[in-house]
Amino acid sequence: MRKLTYFIACSIDGFIGDPGGDGTSMVRFVDEEFLAFLKAEYPETVPTHGRRALGVDDLPNKRFDTIIQGRGSYDLALKEGVTSPYAHLREYVASRTLKESPDPNVEIIADDLVGKVRELKAEDGDFGIYLCGGAQIAGELRDEIDELVIKTYPLVYGAGMPMFGSGFAISEFALESVRTFGNDVLVRTYSRKR
Numbered sequence: 001m002r003k004l005t006y007f008i009a010c011s012i013d014g015f016i017g018d019p020g021g022d023g024t025s026m027v028r029f030v031d032e033e034f035l036a037f038l039k040a041e042y043p044e045t046v047p048t049h050g051r052r053a054l055g056v057d058d059l060p061n062k063r064f065d066t067i068i069q070g071r072g073s074y075d076l077a078l079k080e081g082v083t084s085p086y087a088h089l090r091e092y093v094a095s096r097t098l099k100e101s102p103d104p105n106v107e108i109i110a111d112d113l114v115g116k117v118r119e120l121k122a123e124d125g126d127f128g129i130y131l132c133g134g135a136q137i138a139g140e141l142r143d144e145i146d147e148l149v150i151k152t153y154p155l156v157y158g159a160g161m162p163m164f165g166s167g168f169a170i171s172e173f174a175l176e177s178v179r180t181f182g183n184d185v186l187v188r189t190y191s192r193k194r
């Protein structure tokens with residue numbers, strides 16, 4: 001089974017963005033040390049245009065070969081005129097309204113999101129699936145998530161877009177690792193207890 005990993009940036013109080021989803025205030029914590037970590041451990045989570053700007057677009061994928069995002073999250077790239085923000089991965093976008101994919105590398109999932117994710121998880125392969133967000137799709141896929149990688153930035157929002165846009169339910173995870181950075185960022189990895 002391939003793992004579905006929710007790799008996500010959030011505030012100390014668990015918000016992935018302001019009430020509209022904007023997480024721009026976290027970007028300033030991506031300093032030299034943190035960028036070196038991303039390049040070494042998770043190069044495929046840096047969008048293609050960002051990799052190009054950093055001169056690292058030839059870095060091989062380390063953990064994931066597939067990405068899933070909701071249309072809300074994909075819209076951010078579309079608004080910038082980028083139709084394939086993760087061209088180095090197989091891209092899936094959940095949407096019932098995007099009738100046609102804007103890019104040959106992007107497949108739209110319109111029906112049976114959970115079924116499609118189960119199908120992807122059942123494929124052979126050493127690489128996992130990167131669940132990018134946002135909140136709504138993470139909420140819908142919560143039961144399918146095998147791993148959480150939570151980048152916590154030293155900010156309190158008080159309110160905002162939650163990590164999971166779903167109702168109350170308890171799921172248990174085991175802490176696998178914690179990495180701390182000089183600028184007070186934390187990256188915690190949890191595996192799902194089944």
Ligand SMILES: NC(=O)c1ccc[n+]([C@@H]2O[C@H](COP(=O)([O-])OP(=O)(O)OC[C@H]3O[C@@H](n4cnc5c(N)ncnc54)[C@H](OP(=O)(O)O)[C@@H]3O)[C@@H](O)[C@H]2O)c1
Nearest residue numbers: 009016021070071072073094095096097133134135136137
């Ligand atoms: N902090 C971070 O690391 C991080 C990472 C990613 C995103 N974000 C933020 O998250 C925000 C977006 O989150 P969001 O919750 O508004 O939206 P989202 O989860 O990205 O996307 C929601 C959309 O996905 C589609 N969808 C949901 N369930 C579906 C299903 N079962 N089948 C088919 N399509 C389905 C629908 O698209 P249609 O309306 O087209 O049907 C829905 O409107 C952005 O503002 C972004 O900044 C933050």
